[in-house]
Amino acid sequence: MAQNPASDLVDVSSLSYEQARDELVSVVTELEQGSSTLERSLALWERGEALAARCEEWLLGAKERLEKARRAQADA
Known part of the structure; x- marks a missing residue:
């Protein structure tokens, strides 16, 4: 990261x-x-x-998708 300060400018979102x-x-x-x-x-x-929060956001989204898929499968 120190070698590429431009990476700090990338929006985490x-x-x-x-x-x-x-x-x-x-x-x-x-x-x-x-x-x-x-x-x-x-x-x-x-x-x-900020990066850790972004990773958590992705993981929570993945968890929600899995739960929806499981509910849909159970309802089928």
Whole structure:
């Protein structure tokens, strides 16, 4: 992530689950290295929170779809 600051400009809401997950892994890796400035660490933390929320949004949506499919199958 540090190599591509433009990735910070991508709107989290436009990311697929896989894109958000992969970027979140990069954010966590950079934070774990502990070599960033405080300002960069805070920006990474905020980005990570947004990415985690996006992943959760995708997972909840998938869960709802599965539940609907199961109900439809049970009603059939």
